[in-house]
Amino acid sequence: MMCVICKQDEVRLGKATVVFERAGTTVVIKGVPARICANFGEEYVGELVTGELLQTANAAAVAGVQIEVREYVAA
Numbered sequence: 683m684m685c686v687i688c689k690q691d692e693v694r695l696g697k698a699t700v701v702f703e704r705a706g707t708t709v710v711i712k713g714v715p716a717r718i719c720a721n722f723g724e725e726y727v728g729e730l731v732t733g734e735l736l737q738t739a740n741a742a743a744v745a746g747v748q749i750e751v752r753e754y755v756a757a
């Protein structure tokens with residue numbers, strides 16, 4: 683894939699930290715598999731993983747969690 687910011691192809695596989703904030707709930711998920719641009723460190727998380735993370739964030743919001751920090755676990 684190509685980085686949309688610098689239009690070059692130098693992305694490597696790595697781990698990202700993703701933060702969701704909504705309605706007073708903050709969910710921080712560490713160790714998310716991502717492609718990371720070698721230039722400026724832009725992180726790209728795949729659609730499938732993003733969907734999983736959104737479900738996690740929604741569940742936390744419904745449960746009334748204020749802040750939660752967790753490690754990514756592959757579904």
Ligand SMILES: [Zn+2]
Pocket residue numbers: 685686687688689719720721722723724
């Ligand atoms: Zn880039």
